Amino acid sequence: MRIDIITVLPELIESPLNHSIVKRAKDKNLVEIIVHNLRDYSTDKHKRVDDYAFSGDAGMVMMVEPIFRAINDLKSQRTYDEIIYTSPDGKMLNQQRSNYLSTLKNIIILCGHYKGIDQRVRDNLITMEISIGDYVLSGGELAAAVITDSIVRLIPGALGDETSALTDSFQDNLLAPPVYTRPAEFNGWKVPEILLSGNDALIEKWKFEQSMERTKRLRPELLDEWGED
Ligand code: ADE
Numbered sequence: 001m002r003i004d005i006i007t008v009l010p011e012l013i014e015s016p017l018n019h020s021i022v023k024r025a026k027d028k029n030l031v032e033i034i035v036h037n038l039r040d041y042s043t044d045k046h047k048r049v050d051d052y053a054f055s056g057d058a059g060m061v062m063m064v065e066p067i068f069r070a071i072n073d074l075k076s077q078r079t080y081d082e083i084i085y086t087s088p089d090g091k092m093l094n095q096q097r098s099n100y101l102s103t104l105k106n107i108i109i110l111c112g113h114y115k116g117i118d119q120r121v122r123d124n125l126i127t128m129e130i131s132i133g134d135y136v137l138s139g140g141e142l143a144a145a146v147i148t149d150s151i152v153r154l155i156p157g158a159l160g161d162e163t164s165a166l167t168d169s170f171q172d173n174l175l176a177p178p179v180y181t182r183p184a185e186f187n188g189w190k191v192p193e194i195l196l197s198g199n200d201a202l203i204e205k206w207k208f209e210q211s212m213e214r215t216k217r218l219r220p221e222l223l224d225e226w227g228e229d
Contacts, residue, residue, distance in 0.1 A: 001104065001155060002032045002078070005144050006070050007111040008049055008062075010035045016145040025158040033148065038062075041069040050114050059115030067110065067121050074108060083108045083127045085117070086140030086147070090129030093147060095170035097130070101147070102154035109147060111140030173222045177210035 007013055013035055017023075025031045039047040043065070050060035071083060081104035091097065101107065110117070110126070122129070132143045152158055154165050169176040180191040194206045215222050 001030070001102070001151075002034070002106045003148055003151070004074050004080075004106075004108045005033065005035045005111065005148070006038055006067070006108065007035060007139075007141055007144070008038050008113050009111075009139060009141050010037050012139070012141040013111070013145055016142075017148055021158055022149055022152045025152045025155060028157060030155050030157050031152050033152075036070060036074075038066055038070055041066040041073070043069075053115060057115065061115050062113060062117040062121075064118040064120050067117065068125065071108060071110070071125050078106050080106045080108050083110065083125060084147070085110045085112060085122060085126040085129045086132070086143040087112050087116070087129050088131045088134070088136050090131040093130050093132050093150065095150075095168070095173075098147075098150040099154060099171075102151045109140075109144045111144050113139045170222075173215075173225050174211040175214045175219060175222070177207040177214070 005013055017026075017033055022031075022033075026033060038049050042049050048063075049066045050062050053059065053061045074080065082101065084107060086109065110121075130143070130147060132146050137143060159165055165171070167176060180195060184191045184196055192206070194202055197203070
């Protein structure tokens with residue numbers, strides 16, 4: 001898979017994607033993540049990529065031309081399955097969307113900034129808009145890092161244990177069961193006895209019951225979403 005990220009702040013996105021599972025996936029050539037500085041596509045002598053809003057509103061707007069040039073340059077080299085714009089008014093990121101994105105070959109993520117981007121970019125170049133939550137970030141870089149991380153860990157081979165991603169919370173719309181490690185007792189706090197029983201079938205049943213109970217208690221709305229997009 002190849003992920004091209006277009007941003008005005010490359011440093012902000014590079015660090016979170018250079019550690020842990022994402023770094024390992026890159027090292028194993030499972031994913032290529034290329035960060036592009038939007039300013040490199042500006043024809044302005046000061047490398048400006050934003051301008052005042054025609055509406056007179058306060059705040060700068062990212063201009064259509066550098067974005068058009070950046071996206072077209074990439075599109076001239078390969079076909080992209082999705083061109084994503086990070087925005088608080090996009091569709092909410094969830095595990096199903098990450099699963100879908102992880103199956104694609106090439107995607108572009110355009111990070112929003114300032115007061116937003118010229119609407120003509122959204123109307124003509126973007127195929128998908130994603131929000132990572134109902135709050136406003138200073139820019140789309142952290143959102144792009146979150147989206148990328150959630151996708152990359154799902155690429156087969158990215159996790160040490162192939163089955164791990166399947167048992168993550170939200171796969172099947174259930175929260176993950178609690179986990180414990182040694183010692184079996186600490187400070188008088190005991191690990192549930194069933195986990196020490198060695199009975200795999202009973203442990204599996206317990207894990208499912210715990211997942212159900214946790215989901216009902218903490219995120220009951222997830223149980224209504226079975227089968228939804
Ligand atoms: N840019 C600013 N806020 C955002 C959010 N909540 N999700 C995605 N991109 C954003």
